[in-house]
Amino acid sequence: MANILLDPRQRPDAIVGDFTHSDPVRTFTLDDVAFTYGGRFKQRYFTKRGDDYFPLPAQWDVAKKKWLPYHVEAGTDWWVPYYGATNFDRPTGPTCDGCHSVNYDVHTKQVTEWNVGCEKCHGPGSAHVAHATKANIVNPGALDFVRANDVCIQCHSQGRPLQNPIEGKYFDWPVGFTAGDRLADYWQLEETKPGATNFFQYADLTSHKNRMQGNDFVQSNMYHRQIRCFDCHEVHSSAVSNLPVSGNALCLGCHTKQNPAGLRGTVSEHTHHAADSTGSQCTACHMPRIEQTIKDNYVAAHTFRFITPVETKMFGIPNPCTSCHKDKSNDWAREELAKWATTSPWRVAR
Numbered sequence: 001m002a003n004i005l006l007d008p009r010q011r012p013d014a015i016v017g018d019f020t021h022s023d024p025v026r027t028f029t030l031d032d033v034a035f036t037y038g039g040r041f042k043q044r045y046f047t048k049r050g051d052d053y054f055p056l057p058a059q060w061d062v063a064k065k066k067w068l069p070y071h072v073e074a075g076t077d078w079w080v081p082y083y084g085a086t087n088f089d090r091p092t093g094p095t096c097d098g099c100h101s102v103n104y105d106v107h108t109k110q111v112t113e114w115n116v117g118c119e120k121c122h123g124p125g126s127a128h129v130a131h132a133t134k135a136n137i138v139n140p141g142a143l144d145f146v147r148a149n150d151v152c153i154q155c156h157s158q159g160r161p162l163q164n165p166i167e168g169k170y171f172d173w174p175v176g177f178t179a180g181d182r183l184a185d186y187w188q189l190e191e192t193k194p195g196a197t198n199f200f201q202y203a204d205l206t207s208h209k210n211r212m213q214g215n216d217f218v219q220s221n222m223y224h225r226q227i228r229c230f231d232c233h234e235v236h237s238s239a240v241s242n243l244p245v246s247g248n249a250l251c252l253g254c255h256t257k258q259n260p261a262g263l264r265g266t267v268s269e270h271t272h273h274a275a276d277s278t279g280s281q282c283t284a285c286h287m288p289r290i291e292q293t294i295k296d297n298y299v300a301a302h303t304f305r306f307i308t309p310v311e312t313k314m315f316g317i318p319n320p321c322t323s324c325h326k327d328k329s330n331d332w333a334r335e336e337l338a339k340w341a342t343t344s345p346w347r348v349a350r
C-alpha cells in the first residue's frame with residue numbers, strides 16, 4: 001500500500017508513464033507534474049495552481065502501457081454537475097485528497113503525509129509515539145466488525161458525506177471520519193437501484209467500477225458473519241493485492257467442512273473442473289474481474305456472488321462461465337449448470 005502520491009522531483013522512480021516519447025494524448029511534460037498518484041493499475045498526474053492541485057488531462061494505463069485521456073465526463077461521477085467543465089475547475093482537495101493522504105485539512109489544505117499512512121487506519125498517533133500503550137492507538141483488529149471494516153470502507157467505497165456541501169464545496173470522501181468511528185455517522189454508500197445498470201452498478205447491485213470493494217462486501221454473507229477485509233488482506237505487506245497466500249489456499253483456510261457454508265466435498269466436486277484447472281480457482285467464479293478501473297482493465301468483484309448466465313442474458317452482467325469459455329453461449333452454460341448436483345438449478349440455471 002505505498003506509492004500513493006509522490007513528487008517526481010524527489011522520487012523520479014515513481015513515474016511509470018512514458019515521458020520520453022511524444023504522444024498526442026499527453027499534452028504536458030514532466031515539468032508540469034507536481035505530484036503523481038498510483039502505479040498499479042493507472043497513474044494520474046497533478047499540477048499545482050495557487051494552493052490547490054489539479055489533474056492533468058492524460059493518465060497512464062499500466063497494463064496496456066499507453067496514454068489515455070483523463071477527464072471525468074458528465075453522467076459519470078455524481079459530483080460532476082457541481083464543478084466546472086475542465087480539469088482545472090476541479091481541485092483535488094474535495095474530490096480526491098481525503099483518500100490519498102493522511103489528515104487532509106479542509107481549511108489549510110495541509111496533510112500529515114501524502115500516502116495511505118499509519119494514522120489513516122490507526123487514528124491519531126502522536127500520544128502513542130510519545131508514550132506507547134494499547135489505549136492510545138486504534139487497533140483495527142480489536143474493533144467490532146462494523147468499525148473494523150469501516151477503517152477500509154472509508155476509502156474503498158463510493159458514497160457521499162451525509163452533509164454536503166461542506167462550506168460550499170462538494171466532497172467525495174468522508175470528511176471528519178477517523179478510524180474507530182462508525183462510518184455511517186459521516187457517509188452514505190452510493191444509493192443502489194435494483195435493475196439499473198449505470199456508472200456505479202450492474203443490475204444485480206454488483207459494482208461496476210473500481211474502489212467499490214466496500215459497497216460490494218457489505219452485501220456478502222461473509223460480512224454478515226463478521227469477516228473483515230483484513231481477514232483476507234495483510235495490509236502492511238507489499239505483496240500483490242496484499243494477499244498472505246496465493247490461489248485457493250486463502251479461501252480454503254476457512255472453507256472447510258466445519259464452515260456451515262462449505263465446501264462439503266473436494267474442490268473439484270464443487271467446481272466441476274479438474275482441481276488444477278483455471279476453472280477451479282475460487283476467484284474465477286466468485287470474484288470475477290468485471291469492475292472497471294481504466295478502459296479495458298478491471299478489478300475483482302467483492303460480493304462473492306456467483307453471477308448466472310441467465311443474469312447475463314437478462315441484464316448484460318458478464319458471468320464467469322462464458323467470460324472464460326468465450327466460444328460458448330449463455331444457454332450452454334445454463335444447461336451445464338443445470339446438471340450440477342452440488343448447486344440448485346432454481347438458483348443458478350433459471
Ligand code: HEC
Pocket residue numbers: 001116117118119120121122139140141142230231235236
Ligand atoms: C490500510 C490500513 C493500515 C495502515 C495504513 C497501517 N495499518 Fe497497522 N494495522 C492495520 C490492521 C487492519 C491491523 C490489524 C490486523 C489484524 O488484526 O489482523 C493492524 C495492526 C497493526 C499492529 C499490531 C497491533 C496489535 O496490537 O496487534 C501494529 C503494531 C501496526 N498495525 C502498526 C502500523 C504502523 C506503524 C503503520 C504505519 C507504518 C501501520 N500499522 C499502517 C491496518 C493498517
Ligand code: HEC
Pocket residue numbers: 037038039040041042043044055092095096097098099100154155156157158172173174210211212213293299
Ligand atoms: C473515497 C476515497 C477515494 C477518492 C475520493 C478518490 N480515490 Fe483514488 N483510489 C481510492 C482507492 C481505495 C483506490 C484503490 C482501490 C481501487 O482502485 O479499487 C484508488 C485508486 C486510485 C488510483 C489508481 C492507483 C493505482 O495504483 O493504480 C488513482 C490514479 C487514483 N485513485 C486517483 C484518484 C483521483 C485523481 C481522485 C480524484 C478525482 C481520486 N482517486 C479520488 C480511493 C479514493
Ligand code: HEC
Pocket residue numbers: 001002003004037038039040098099100101115116117120121140151152153154155156229230233235239240241242
Ligand atoms: C486512506 C485511504 C485508504 C484506506 C483507509 C485503506 N486503503 Fe486500501 N488502498 C488505498 C489506495 C489509494 C490504494 C491504491 C494503492 C496504490 O496506488 O498503490 C489501495 C490499495 C489497496 C489494496 C491493493 C494493494 C495492491 O497494491 O495490490 C488492497 C488489498 C487494499 N488497499 C486493502 C485495504 C484494506 C483491507 C484496508 C483496511 C484495513 C484499506 N485498504 C484501507 C486507500 C486506502
Ligand code: HEC
Pocket residue numbers: 219220221222223225227231232250251252253254255259260261282283286287303304305
Ligand atoms: C476468514 C474466514 C474466511 C475466508 C478466508 C473466506 N471465507 Fe468465505 N465465508 C466465510 C464465512 C464465515 C461464511 C459465511 C458462512 C455462513 O453463512 O454461515 C462464508 C461464506 C462464503 C460464501 C457464501 C456466499 C456469501 O454471500 O458470502 C462464498 C461464496 C464464499 N464465502 C466464498 C469465499 C471465497 C471465494 C474466499 C476466498 C477468496 C473465501 N470465501 C474466504 C469465511 C471465510
Ligand code: HEC
Pocket residue numbers: 248251252255261262263264267270271272273279280281282283284285286306320342343344347348
Ligand atoms: C466454476 C465455478 C466455481 C468455482 C471455481 C468455485 N465455485 Fe463456489 N459456487 C459456484 C456456484 C455456481 C455456487 C452456487 C451459487 C448459488 O447457489 O447462488 C457456488 C457456491 C459457493 C458457496 C456457497 C455455499 C455452497 O456450497 O453452495 C461457497 C462457500 C463457495 N461456493 C466457495 C467456493 C470456494 C472456496 C471455491 C474455491 C475452492 C469455489 N467456491 C470455487 C461456482 C464455483
Ligand code: HEC
Pocket residue numbers: 149152153156213214217222227228229230231232233241243250283287298299300301302
Ligand atoms: C474473503 C476474502 C476477501 C475479503 C473479505 C476481501 N477481499 Fe479484497 N481481494 C481478495 C482477493 C482474493 C483479491 C485478489 C483477486 C484477484 O486477484 O483475482 C482481492 C483484491 C482486492 C483489491 C485489489 C484490486 C483487485 O481487485 O485486484 C483490493 C483493493 C481489495 N481486494 C480490497 C478489499 C477491501 C477494501 C475489502 C473489505 C471491504 C476486501 N478487499 C475484502 C479477497 C478478499
Ligand code: HEC
Pocket residue numbers: 273274276277278279280284285320321322324325333336337
Ligand atoms: C477461468 C476459466 C474458467 C471458468 C471461469 C470456467 N471454466 Fe469451464 N473449463 C475451463 C478449462 C480450462 C477447461 C478445460 C478442462 C479443465 O481444465 O478442467 C474447462 C472445461 C469445462 C467443461 C468440459 C469441457 C467442455 O468444454 O465441454 C465444461 C462443461 C465447463 N468447463 C463448464 C463450465 C461452466 C458451466 C462454468 C461456469 C460455472 C465454467 N466452466 C467456468 C475454464 C473455465
